[in-house]
Amino acid sequence: MTHQVLLADDDPLLHRVVGFKVAQQQWQLISAYNGAEALEQARLKRPSVIIMDGMMPVMDGFAALRELRRDPITASIPVLMLSARNRDTDVVGALDQGANDYLTKPFSPAELVARVSRLIPGGAVA
Amino acid sequence: MAPSLFILTLVALALAGLAVLMWMALLVYRILDNRRRDRREKLSDEWLTLLLPVLEGEVELSTLPKPRGREEMETVLGLLRELADRFRGQYREDLVSILDHIGAEEYGLRLLGRHRPEPKLRGCALLAWSGPSSRADERLLKMLSDSHHHVRLEAAHALARRNPEGITVETVITPLRGTPALNSDRTRDIVRLLAPGKGHELGNLLAISRNSRERVLLLDGIAKAGDLTQADVVAWQLADRDSKVRAGAVSTLEKLSDPHHIQNVAGLVSDPSNKVRLAVAKYAAAMMGELTALAMLEQLASDPDFDVQRTAVYGLADWGGPSWDNLARTAPRDSLLLSLLKEASSVKNRYLDLYELPTV
Amino acid sequence: MxxxxxxxxxxxxxxxxxxxxxxxxxxxxxxxxxxxxxxxxLPEFIRARNRASRLREWWLLTSEATPPITLLVPAYNEEATIVESLRSTLTLRYPEYEIIVVNDGSKDGTMARLIEAFDLQPVHRATPGRTAYQPIRGIYACHALPNLLVVDKQNGGKADALNAAMDLAAHPYVCAVDADSLLDSDALLKAVRPFIDAPDDTLAVGGTIRVVNGCLVKSGQVMEVHPPKHWLELFQSVEYLRAFLLARMAWTRNQAVTIISGAFGIFRRDVLLQLGGYAHGTVGEDMELVVRLHHWAGETDSASDVWHVPDPVCWTEVPSSVKVLSRQRTRWQRGLCETLWRHRQMIGNQRYGSVGTQAxxxxxxxxxxxxxxxxxxxxxxxxxxxxxxxxxxxxxxxxxxxxxxxxxxxxxxxxxxxxxxxxxxxxxxxxxxxxxxxxxxxxxxxxxxxxxxxxxxxxxxxxxxxxxxxxxxxxxxx
Structure with missing residues (x-):
């Protein structure tokens, strides 16, 4: 079974690059461009991992994360948060609210993939 | 009277007519520009498809085609810049080799040869980013004496980023002296980029510099270089006439975590400049609860400037102990100080789980 | 006869x-x-066109020289839009900024919406009272977004709300923003340039205000720019270019800009505090402040550069009915008169440079x-x-x-x-x-x-x- 990775970010170029990396791993990418879309997609498709940007229009990543954790359908999906800032308080805030991992922008795509594959339940990559 | 009215009418109508013609010209320009934009977008998309496998090492760099013409080059450069903006690590290093491959350096050097300042600026910005090459370094050194100070600044920045072997801070900064460029805050970045490993040179320059703006920059550079051996030269500047230099010296000592000159810094707790006292408060807060530092903070906690006061109280909240208790005892007499104390204790409490609220 | x-x-x-x-x-x-x-x-525009290079924007975003900014966002009865526009503000591209939203005694659910959407918790902050404003009822912060602060205070008008926010601001520069307008994501980054190029001389920078009516707005961001369909809004759209943009661009040549719209302007915080912040009792507090800055600079012989940078764009919704528009315009004119009257001694006075003699x-x-x-x-x-x-x-x-x-x-x-x-x-x-x-x-x-x-x-x-x-x-x- 191929794993599905949901990317929620408002930057189209990021989707292209992450999409390329994800395809390399034989995973499938689901795209969402804001927090609300991410929630909807997460409930509908139940992806293996969610990569979520902290700052997005409509609903920011932190609010979306709270919602995800509140909903029993999505509560157990691992979430990796992305953020443009790297202040400690942000990291603490995100992890407090149930994020499983954290990466600050700009990031290395290889590192992203490594972290995501660690989050995939039982899905170590070859 | 009639002729002047006639001329006026004619002029007004001619201007109106001219405006309408320009409007038409704008429409034509827009149509052409839209086509160019579409072309660019398509190019950019095609190049992204080409670039991603190269960046991932799936395809050899040598198979990547070279951009044809100025427009394609600009498009590819823009795309690479966007990628560099978002990603780091392997990607960013690979981007430099891609820049080399597509001939970005040649293109940048050509831009430097243009007459107007704008292309020169763009050329400098591009070379700031391309791989090591002595030819580019030499050309940039020449641009340091360009007649436009904006170009000098951009060239200095590019050189600082490239940081070629053997370049000195003096070479880069001297051409900026006496121009408005020295006042730009970009010079701080330039000195910081050059600073690592050059503490000795910075100290020597600082000792003889007669320009106060330059002294501020050099102090900042020493802080970046983290060269504790220059602390004495830095401490001399604590008595400078310019308040910005004094503030700069204090914050450099703070960043060097230098405890030896604490008495000299303590002499500045009642400096007339808010900026200096703010720097002193930050310095004292960073001194790991040292006794003189705590005494300084206690004094600054009732400073007339609120920003200084807040920094001092936060500093005391960090270290706690008798000074903090002292403050808590005297605070109820001053409602602002009390309020500030509550704020500091609640802010620090959240992450450090420390102090009890002072009893009111 | x-x-x-x-x-x-x-x-x-x-x-x-x-x-x-x-x-x-x-x-x-x-x-x-x-x-x-x-x-x-013309040359200013051409310069703006040439400057639109992404290379240097990128530098600003990563540089340590880019100064932190506090955004001051006064809000009065904005329950319908406040959360969305704040989310949009939170996605600005800028290395370090904090946002202080001031609920100016709204009569609707503005405060409740904010508390709910951002999971706000009450916090304690000392208020030194360096500016005059109505009493504060409470200050709130958001755990997940440490750069957001919300102040709930009694009603006192826009100037009053801005003063409260300014008193709490922590960064050296403050940017006044209207809660109901939208900022381009690069607006701050582009507007901060004069402060970096000439940090000692620049007092304030204003940006271009444009009409959002007719544009396609998705989730607080302007996706496609179109002119308004209705005549009245279309005229205003053209007028914003003609009267406001053009005049300010012309004055920026000698840094004698006298109007920075209340919808978007960056100021040096220390100078504003020294002047006591925004003035009460005028309907044109934004213009009054800038003229007062020039006035102060003339009195103290300080540098007084005020710039208008054309490309940082702030989008605002303009009135679509004649009645509302006439009210807005008569108020603006009254504000202009009040400002000129307050600072009448500057008019024609050489001491205040080209602001006094020309603007x-x-x-x-x-x-x-x-x-x-x-x-x-x-x-x-x-x-x-x-x-x-x-x-x-x-x-x-x-x-x-x-x-x-x-x-x-x-x-x-x-x-x-x-x-x-x-x-x-x-x-x-x-x-x-x-x-x-x-x-x-x-x-x-x-x-x-x-x-x-x-x-x-x-x-x-x-x-x-x-x-x-x-x-x-x-x-x-x-």
């Missing part, structure tokens, strides 16, 4: 003729000055006196031509000046800003904008003059009210 009548009408006719000539000459002069401004703004006198002449003359001319010239007192030639020349120059200016400003800033992509939008620029000269501009005159009237009325106060001792007993 007959002779008397004849001389009477001769003198009457001559007076009319002189009056009409004065109006014609002044209108021509005014239009020529505007044209001159158009040419003076403020031109406001007085073109924004206060000229609308009066314009309306007078509009009524008088056609009537007197019909009565045979003025010649048909004069009438034609008058129309040519009013409409010909006007058309040239409206179109010229539109063309210039579209060429350099390239906001509209569709050719059909540019045609429509051009139509707006032409048609606004036949009715809308005249209506505007009428509102200006009304604004002056309101100002004088209020002044009279003050004058009648007994303690002033101005009351005359008949």
């Amino acid at each position: 007959n002779t008397l009548d004849w001389t009477h009408s001769l003198w009457f006719g001559r007076a009319i003729w002189i009056c009409a000539t004065v109006i014609l000459v002044l209108q021509t002069a005014q239009n020529l000055v505007y044209l001159l401004q158009l040419f003076r703004a 403020l006198p031109s406001f007085l002449l073109f924004d206060i006196i000229s609308p009066l003359l314009e309306l007078l001319g509009l009524v008088m010239v056609p009537l007197c031509t019909a009565a045979g007192i003025l010649s048909i030639d004069f009438f034609i020349a008058y129309c040519a000046v009013v409409f010909g120059f006007g058309l040239c200016l409206s179109l010229g400003a539109m063309i210039l800003s579209e060429y350099s800033l390239q906001h509209h992509r569709r050719v059909r939008d540019l045609i429509w904008l051009g139509v707006g620029a032409v048609v606004e000269n036949f009715g809308y501009r005249q209506l505007n003059s009428w509102w200006r005159v009304q604004g002056i009237w309101h100002f004088l009325n209020r002044k009279q009210g003050w004058g009648a106060m007994p303690r002033r001792g101005f009351t005359k007993v008949a």
Whole structure:
């Protein structure tokens, strides 16, 4: 079974690059461009991992994360948060609210993939 | 009277007519520009498809085609810049080799040869980013004496980023002296980029510099270089006439975590400049609860400037102990100080789980 | 009897003729000055066009030299939009900034919406009271977004709310933003440039305000730029380019910008605090503040550069009904009058540089006196031509000046800003904008003059009210 990775970010170029990396791993990418879309997609498709940007229009990543954790359908999906800032308080805030991992922008795509594959339940990559 | 009215009418109508013609010209320009934009977008998309496998090492760099013409080059450069903006690590290093491959350096050097300042600026910005090459370094050194100070600044920045072997801070900064460029805050970045490993040179320059703006920059550079051996030269500047230099010296000592000159810094707790006292408060807060530092903070906690006061109280909240208790005892007499104390204790409490609220 | 009548009408006719000539000459002069401004703004626009290089924006984003900024967001009864616009503000591209939202005693659910959406918790913050404002009811912070602070205070007006936010701000620069307007994501990054290029001399920077009506807005961000479909909004759209953008670009050449819109402006915090923040009791607090900055700089011989940077764009919604628009415009005019009156000693004074000798006198002449003359001319010239007192030639020349120059200016400003800033992509939008620029000269501009005159009237009325106060001792007993 191929794993599905949901990317929620408002930057189209990021989707292209992450999409390329994800395809390399034989995973499938689901795209969402804001927090609300991410929630909807997460409930509908139940992806293996969610990569979520902290700052997005409509609903920011932190609010979306709270919602995800509140909903029993999505509560157990691992979430990796992305953020443009790297202040400690942000990291603490995100992890407090149930994020499983954290990466600050700009990031290395290889590192992203490594972290995501660690989050995939039982899905170590070859 | 009639002729002047006639001329006026004619002029007004001619201007109106001219405006309408320009409007038409704008429409034509827009149509052409839209086509160019579409072309660019398509190019950019095609190049992204080409670039991603190269960046991932799936395809050899040598198979990547070279951009044809100025427009394609600009498009590819823009795309690479966007990628560099978002990603780091392997990607960013690979981007430099891609820049080399597509001939970005040649293109940048050509831009430097243009007459107007704008292309020169763009050329400098591009070379700031391309791989090591002595030819580019030499050309940039020449641009340091360009007649436009904006170009000098951009060239200095590019050189600082490239940081070629053997370049000195003096070479880069001297051409900026006496121009408005020295006042730009970009010079701080330039000195910081050059600073690592050059503490000795910075100290020597600082000792003889007669320009106060330059002294501020050099102090900042020493802080970046983290060269504790220059602390004495830095401490001399604590008595400078310019308040910005004094503030700069204090914050450099703070960043060097230098405890030896604490008495000299303590002499500045009642400096007339808010900026200096703010720097002193930050310095004292960073001194790991040292006794003189705590005494300084206690004094600054009732400073007339609120920003200084807040920094001092936060500093005391960090270290706690008798000074903090002292403050808590005297605070109820001053409602602002009390309020500030509550704020500091609640802010620090959240992450450090420390102090009890002072009893009111 | 007959002779008397004849001389009477001769003198009457001559007076009319002189009056009409004065109006014609002044209108021509005014239009020529505007044209001159158009040419003076040209190099600034070209510079803006060339500067639009992504290379250096990127540098700003990663540089340590980019100073942190505090955004001051006053909100009054904004429950419908506050959360969405704040989310959009939180996605700004800028290395370090904090946002202080001030709920100015809203009567609706603004505060509740904020608390709910951002999971706000009450916190304690000391308020040193360096500016004057109404009591604060509570301060809230968001755990996940450490750069957000929300202040709940009693109602006191926009200036009051901004003062409260300023008192709590922590960063060296503050940016006043309207809660109901949208910022381009690079707006701060582009607007901060003058502060980096000349940190010691720059006091304030303003950005361009544009009309959002007609644009496609998705989740608090302007996705596609289109001109408004309705006439009234279209005219305002053109007017924002002509009157506001152009004039400010012209003044920025000698850093004598006197208006920074309340919807977007960055200031040095230490100077604002020294001046006590925004002034209470004026409807034009944004203009008053900038003029006061120049005033202060003149008094203390400090550098007083105030810039207008054209590309950081702030989008605002303009009124779509004549009634609301007329209220807005008369208020603006009253604010202008109040500011000029408060700082009347600056007018014509060399001490305040080109602000005193050029900018403020031109406001007085073109924004206060000229609308009066314009309306007078509009009524008088056609009537007197019909009565045979003025010649048909004069009438034609008058129309040519009013409409010909006007058309040239409206179109010229539109063309210039579209060429350099390239906001509209569709050719059909540019045609429509051009139509707006032409048609606004036949009715809308005249209506505007009428509102200006009304604004002056309101100002004088209020002044009279003050004058009648007994303690002033101005009351005359008949």
